[in-house]
Amino acid sequence: MPAFFPISFLILGLISLFLHSIYVHSRFGVKDVPNERSLHDTVTKKSGGMFFIPIFLVSTLLYLTGVFGFGFPNVGTLTNHVSNIYILLAGVFIFSILGFIDDLIHLSPKLRLILELGIVMFCLWGISPNIGFITLTEIPTYLLILFLTVFLVFGINLVNFMDGMDWYLVTTFVICFFSVRLCDLPFYSHPTLGYILYSILFLSMFGFIFYNFPKAKLFMGDSGSLALGFFVLFLPLLSNPLTEGSNKGQVVRWDVLDYFYLFPFFWIDGITILTKRFFQKKHLFQAHREHLYQRLTETKVGKVGSLVVFSLLNGMVLGLHILLVQLEIGKMLTFTILFLISLLFYGIVWVWTSRKNLA
Secondary structure (H helix, E strand, C coil): CCCHHHHHHHHHHHHHHHHHHHHHHCCCCEEECCCCCCCCCCCEEECCHHHHHHHHHHHHHHHHHCCCCCCCCCHHHHCCCCHHHHHHHHHHHHHHHHHHHHHHHCCCHHHHHHHHHHHHHHHHHHHCCCCEECCECCCCHHHHHHHHHHHHHHHHHHHHHHCCCCCHHHHHHHHHHHHHHHCCCHHHCCCCHHHHHHHHHHHHCHHHHHHHCCCCCECCHHHHHHHHHHHHHHHHHHCCCCCECCCCCCECCCEHHHHHHCCHHHHHHHHHHHHHHHHCCCCCCCCCCCCHHHHHHCCCCHHHHHHHHHHHHHHHHHHHHHHHHHCCCCHHHHHHHHHHHHHHHHHHHHHHHHHHHHC
């Protein structure tokens, strides 16, 4: 990493803490009033995303354009087109604004879904993604864009659904960064683009992380969760599929299966609960407290314990992924093993939690 990064990153973190402190301790702002579905019991500020997302965007643009005489190293060799980075930033910005509007006036689920599909499709069309699809390598672009549009919107809303517990998304995204690094993409290696973007994001969130620590004084709201979901899911698509792997010089590309490793128990819990509510004929977009992490907080484990449990579970998958990569097991077999192990542990926690709640 260039020598200027530690100093500039330190300043970035301090700016984030200062701005978030003003928001938390001021009289203005969007407030989250607790109800029967909430995990908190006091009125708390939300829409923290309207602070750390602009900090992230402005800081990234300053580094990218080299305003102060420096910029990102090797940008041109790590993406198909430098303009793709601007598309990523535009998508993060639009999703943040959409989320903030939803925080204020609560858009209808159908309208928000239509807008999300349009935004994601536009961004995907702009970058023309070229990724692996399990065993398939050549897929018509329009089919790939249609699939990714639906898949990414589902993932973005899954992240939004899971934004209900202090520090849950923060710890998940930390593990997520190490997970994508394991997919053998130099795009996330020190000091390249993916690494730097994640670093800027975490430092832009420093003030939010400080005030979101249990018991939280600030929530990110849809303005943060929608934008972060888009960032995490869209960023791997910018990696150059012709980049040589760091271990053997092989050609590697991001594969749709790799999305599982970003937040394995997010996927399993989200899909499980949505399927359960569908068959129970419940409203899929209505807020509820049926997620496993929410049920776990109702036991003696509490919020902090639930945070630790799910962080350890995601970390376990990360550790096993490291082991299987070292053993040079194939991608499909690796995915199958880790998915079944994750499903097993999810079931164990579900049964244990159900018994505790019944007791």
